[in-house]
Amino acid sequence: MLNGRTVLITGASSGIGAAAARLFAEEGAAVVLMARRADALAEVAAPLVEAGARVAVAPGDVTRPADVERAVALAVDTFGSLDAAFNNAGWGTGGTVLHELDEGVYDRVMDLNVRGVWNCLRHQIPAMLKAGTGGAIVNTSSTAGIVATGAVAPYVAAKHAVLGLTKAAAMEYGESGIRVNALVVGSTRTELMDELLQDVPELEASFTARAIQKRMAHPREVAQAAAWLCSDRSSFLTGASMPVDGGWSAI
Template identity: 70%
Template sequence: MLTGKTIMISGASSGIGAAAARLFARRGAQVVLMARRAEALRQLAEELTEDGGRAHAVAGDVTSAADVRHAVSEAVRCFGRLDAAFNNAGWGTAGLPLHEVSDAMYDQIMDVNVRGVWNCLREQIPVMLEQGGGGAIVNTSSTAGQFATGAVAPYVAAKHAVLGLTKAAAADYGDRGIRVNALVVGGTRTPLMEAAVRVMPEEAAHARAIQRRLALPEEVAEAAAWLCSDRASFVTGAAMAVDGGVGAI
């Protein structure tokens, strides 16, 4: 399904990103892992290599264009090309009304979730264009990208923006073979969700879901794997719900 593809994953040190790294590697991809936590990345890369996969860890912050550029260049240096990317890094919180959100929190949320995706797209797309053969990019949005979920207002705004960037990029590069899609992710058992449930009941995180539960990171990774694969060859500009049915009601 992903055999021979080189795939860059941001936010790869834990949660959905780490689950995607394991899944992609098992399915034959060479994975380039990017996140701020260098030691966690190193350990994950070692784990994947010991299991017979091919992985390269590149510590960096998606809010830094230079760090993203370095990660993309490392993908090409190590594996010869960049075929796909899972732009998954994100950050947010819950429990604060809009007027209590500080400027610093607003800046951090917008930088990680919007500028982070922007930086990744800006660096990944030129490489895919230059090498030819197209490519596939998946951006992580959220049900907060479609309606207010209880997350802080800047996070809701940021995840709406991720969907906008996804659609615009898909329109810009669809005729050049690059597909760009987004995952609309519902409540998932990640470190970010664990932090959120400290300020609200866990049931609130999946109250709107038909399945009445949180997703496992691996379930979200499966959707990303399909979108990165050639099996999704006629899918671009999509906002794919992986939300347990939240969007259905």
């Protein structure tokens, strides 16, 4: 489905991003993996390289424009193009009420989830425009991007903003053949989620209660949706917010 494509994946060191790295490589893409933890990126990349996949690693922080610019340049210089991107890096924290939330938490949540996507779009889109062959971009939002879920207020605001950026970019670059969509992701059993549930196991019931399927997503299930949006199989879909939430948003 992604044979011959070059895809940049952010937040690729664990969870959904790491699952996407594995799946995209399996489907024939050259993958450029970006995350802050160089050691964790190397652990994700090593078995892919051993299996014969085309992989480049770009340690960096999406809140730093120069790091994103370097990752995009690595994709073009190493594999000849940037055909797609999965802007998956993000961060959230526990449910402190708005008036008690530390300003530093607000800044970090907004930086990683909004500025990070903004930085990625600002550097990925010019590379695609220069190539003149279009492209596909997928941004990771959340059920918190459509309603207040009980997550901290800045996270809810940030994930709403990701959907706004997605729609605006889709409108502005559609005639250039660049499609921009978003995933509305529900509770997902990532490494971070497992760590949280080990400390507070009673939270699992609340994380699964709203999903029709009464379970969390596996990271690969979310990655499969991203792969479809990055492929030509979704060629008439842009500006969309695709739920990957086990039916949570249908209720």
